[in-house]
Amino acid sequence: MQLPDDFLVKMKDLLNEEFEPFITTYNDKQTNGLRLNTLKIKKEDFLNLTSFALKQIPWVDVGFYYNHEERPGKHPYHEAGLYYIQEPSAMAVVEVMTPQPGEKILDLSAAPGGKTTHIAQYMKQQGLLVANDIHPSRARILSQNVERMGIRNAVVTNETPERLAKRFPSFFDRILVDAPCSGEGMFRKNPLACDEWSLNYVEACARRQKNILDQACQMLKTEGQLVYSTCTFSPEENEQLINQFVKDHPNFEIERIDVYDQFSSGRSHWVDGPVKGIEHTIRLWPHHIKGEGHFIAVLRKNGAREQHKYKQLRPIKNKNRLKDYLTFAKENLRTIPKGTFILFGDDLYIVPSEMILMDHLKVIRPGWHLGTNKKNRFQPSHALALSLKANEVKHHVNFSSDSHDILAYLKGEAFRVQGENGWNLITVDGYSLGWGKLSNQLMKNHFPKGLRWMS
Numbered sequence: 001m002q003l004p005d006d007f008l009v010k011m012k013d014l015l016n017e018e019f020e021p022f023i024t025t026y027n028d029k030q031t032n033g034l035r036l037n038t039l040k041i042k043k044e045d046f047l048n049l050t051s052f053a054l055k056q057i058p059w060v061d062v063g064f065y066y067n068h069e070e071r072p073g074k075h076p077y078h079e080a081g082l083y084y085i086q087e088p089s090a091m092a093v094v095e096v097m098t099p100q101p102g103e104k105i106l107d108l109s110a111a112p113g114g115k116t117t118h119i120a121q122y123m124k125q126q127g128l129l130v131a132n133d134i135h136p137s138r139a140r141i142l143s144q145n146v147e148r149m150g151i152r153n154a155v156v157t158n159e160t161p162e163r164l165a166k167r168f169p170s171f172f173d174r175i176l177v178d179a180p181c182s183g184e185g186m187f188r189k190n191p192l193a194c195d196e197w198s199l200n201y202v203e204a205c206a207r208r209q210k211n212i213l214d215q216a217c218q219m220l221k222t223e224g225q226l227v228y229s230t231c232t233f234s235p236e237e238n239e240q241l242i243n244q245f246v247k248d249h250p251n252f253e254i255e256r257i258d259v260y261d262q263f264s265s266g267r268s269h270w271v272d273g274p275v276k277g278i279e280h281t282i283r284l285w286p287h288h289i290k291g292e293g294h295f296i297a298v299l300r301k302n303g304a305r306e307q308h309k310y311k312q313l314r315p316i317k318n319k320n321r322l323k324d325y326l327t328f329a330k331e332n333l334r335t336i337p338k339g340t341f342i343l344f345g346d347d348l349y350i351v352p353s354e355m356i357l358m359d360h361l362k363v364i365r366p367g368w369h370l371g372t373n374k375k376n377r378f379q380p381s382h383a384l385a386l387s388l389k390a391n392e393v394k395h396h397v398n399f400s401s402d403s404h405d406i407l408a409y410l411k412g413e414a415f416r417v418q419g420e421n422g423w424n425l426i427t428v429d430g431y432s433l434g435w436g437k438l439s440n441q442l443m444k445n446h447f448p449k450g451l452r453w454m455s
């Protein structure tokens with residue numbers, strides 16, 4: 001592959017004798033990974049179920065290398081959200097972060113959602129996860145991935161870091177800035193990134209990253225954790241940026257990270273006047289591990305606790321507005337989901353109880369979407385289907401992943417089947433895929449039109 005000349009000169013100068021092993025990795029194929037979604041399936045259950053030839057990724061218990069030819073992205077299990085396709089090094093970030101159930105966490109530059117969906121697994125549906133992306137179309141894809149993975153406690157926004165910082169001062173326990181970067185670590189995976197790259201682009205990315213971090217740190221509670229990551233090698237976007245950040249914000253310190261012994265230390269000799277702990281940042285190098293290039297820094301905010309008043313959500317008070325939902329839930333679900341209900345137009349959501357007022361923010365998904373109020377009836381959402389297990393509904397129809405029926409369902413076809421009239425959860429090998437509505441043995445297909453398989 002043709003790498004930019006300036007990039008080669010710079011990397012040779014930085015890496016010296018390490019340059020040869022580094023550059024040789026560009027002759028290898030990119031690495032492919034998938035991460036199991038533990039919100040839906042246990043590792044041992046998936047390994048019993050799947051026919052994919054998987055190999056363990058050493059730094060992620062539920063992460064696996066797969067063979068590209070097997071195309072797991074085109075399998076019904078992918079539609080069922082049993083896994084997320086994610087580059088193996090990218091999986092290290094949330095392993096380092098170790099989010100906890102019940103926390104308030106912000107993923108500030110989150111699309112398409114690799115790390116958001118990984119954070120959600122650690123949170124086990126408890127607490128608040130705000131997943132944001134500045135680009136509208138990318139924020140929509142992020143929202144779809146949150147839905148596919150069956151996440152109940154996420155709010156998806158499409159905002160600038162500045163506007164979020166005004167709304168959420170000192171609010172979050174953890175913030176992830178998986179920064180937009182020059183992407184040098186992904187040249188093997190995405191050769192188009194080479195065309196965009198230049199020395200000036202690296203400088204521009206570093207300026208943007210500084211701005212994002214300056215906003216992010218305002219939203220973090222005292223004692224909170226700020227994780228910064230990139231998929232690029234340039235010191236300007238990594239050690240130098242973090243070094244300057246700590247100099248500018250002396251209430252932040254860099255924490256030591258121990259996840260996997262083949263990860264390398266950040267390079268203190270690539271910065272002027274290294275701050276304490278800069279060597280605790282970590283680098284993932286393609287000549288040391290089976291994965292692409294990545295950088296991770298974990299920072300802790302110190303100092304006195306700040307007090308802020310946040311405007312509270314205004315949940316539905318009038319139970320009459322939940323009437324159709326409750327009728328649906330009693331008829332179709334074994335336990336009725338409860339929580340803080342809000343209506344966005346005719347769409348009913350349960351919002352994580354830790355969330356504050358969302359007015360005047362661009363919100364794509366204000367919580368767990370239950371469904372839509374139609375005239376005197378409630379239509380359950382795809383998000384509800386994908387977050388339910390077969391034993392949580394009264395009626396379900398199961399097909400095996402290699403059956404013709406499952407393909408017909410994913411293509412949007414209606415089908416004949418024996419069963420109970422009304423809403424049925426359609427499952428693949430026991431895992432939810434979407435809704436169907438049965439009437440006189442004909443199952444009307446409610447798999448969303450925009451997600452249907454073409455052929």
Ligand SMILES: C[S@@+](CC[C@H](N)C(=O)[O-])C[C@H]1O[C@@H](n2cnc3c(N)ncnc32)[C@H](O)[C@@H]1O
Nearest residue numbers: 109110111112113114115134135138178179180
């Ligand atoms: C490296 S990608 C994030 C990948 C994502 N965290 C994941 O794991 O799937 C960086 C993201 O930053 C977003 N971005 C670009 N400019 C931004 C800005 N000024 N503030 C916040 N996010 C920005 C991009 O839209 C992009 O989706």
